[in-house]
Amino acid sequence: MTLPVHVVDDLAGVTVGATVAVTGDEAHHAVAVRRLAVGERVVLTDGSGRSVTGPVSSTAKRAFDLVVEELDDAPRPEPRVTVVQALPKGDRGELAVEVLTEVGVDVVVPWAASRSVAVWRGERAAKSHAKWSSTAREAAKQARRVWHPEVTALSSTSDVVARIEAADVALVLHEDAMSALSAVELPERGEVLVVVGPEGGVAPEELEAFAAAGAVTVRLGREVLRTSTAGVVAVGALLSRTRRWST
Template identity: 35%
Template sequence: MQRYFVAPEQFVGQRVTIGGDDAHHLQRVMRAEPGDQLIVCDGNGRTALASIASLAKTEVVADIVREVEESREADVDIWIAQSLPKGDKLETVIQKGTELGASRFIPFESERTVAYYDGKKEEKKLERWRKIAKEAAEQAHRSRLPVIEAPCGWKRLLEAAGQADLALICYEKQDEKSLRSLLREWAQTEGAAQTGTVLVIVGPEGGFAEREIREAAEADCRPVSLGRRILRTETAALVALSCILYETGEMGG
């Protein structure tokens, strides 16, 4: 069944209004008709089964049939902090990371960031990233939309790290602590049922400078290895996310 995310204010009483590209998709692609049913979500956890009442040129109005209780979100909030990569790699991280279950994406600039970030185009970039996340969340049948933050600097990222229960920084020269062992230590310390926040910081194509690793450690970020092979920056983010989900029981770990 088709799923659409709408703003909370589009729910009014027992009706919900779907506009924009979603209304166009329903009418032109799905050939929807009155009486057809669909799932609508407000992006904050509310999910409802709705029946189309009317279709107009720019909007579709549906009646709420019933609220839907579902458990599709990970118990652990996983934040992906990704140093801005070249090309459309960040779009890949956001799309696939959303499908897997990440709850927040924090793009940032670090010392060896190669990609040029144009602050004047920030709003347009954010709009595209959020659209990608929305479509990925719909495809994955999620009930919440991940937060996509505006790009920030290194110092601001380290401040954000203090908000997480566990902050990890992927570092290819870390050969003492694997992601698996560190997560299991955390689980034993905090208890088997994990419901906290884990931040994963992934560097740019050229990796982190040693100064950044020292500063991250001073901010209580734990350097961690993702194995003996050197991964591309976009691969590292998705591998770390998958491993965390597995080790915290989301995928049967």
């Protein structure tokens, strides 16, 4: 069984033999909820590729110390995967972020599609973005990830067009597409971008703009998936054909 993972802000400069202090909500959850005990081995990560492993040397109500026995700097996974996720209604946005993080997505881009029922404005936008970011952080811990995904600010369709132009491969999921996802040729490095539309689908003018920017419209299969689950199915199918899942 893999060791529990806890997140700290920064592990820069940490060396083998050093003691790392973990405080605040992260430590409180470990000690009060998980009943972390002295001597138990855990992993700490900063979410930027670095992790340390070692035994817990002391605990308090909202703090614990870990003695570093192992240190690892993992390279960023390639190819990178970005998912442009149209805003779903209700709590399906957090579900999408959770499963996308667990499967290994590197960047999640909230997208205000023309047919999105949900709207992020003002205070709601800040709260919704914070909720997506928190969901990604917790899901990354659950998945034992040392590279945590970035949840960007809300994007417009023109922002998505710019991202498509910059990607090495850009795909738009659509039930009426003639090309199958399984036929797409993937790069060994660079960025693969997947656009997931809202409940009402990607609007024709959005499809045209994305195609003009270089995106390819693809289908998953005969089944029509929800917006909150289509992305994770597509990314899983893509990653199974890359070295990320073969090594």
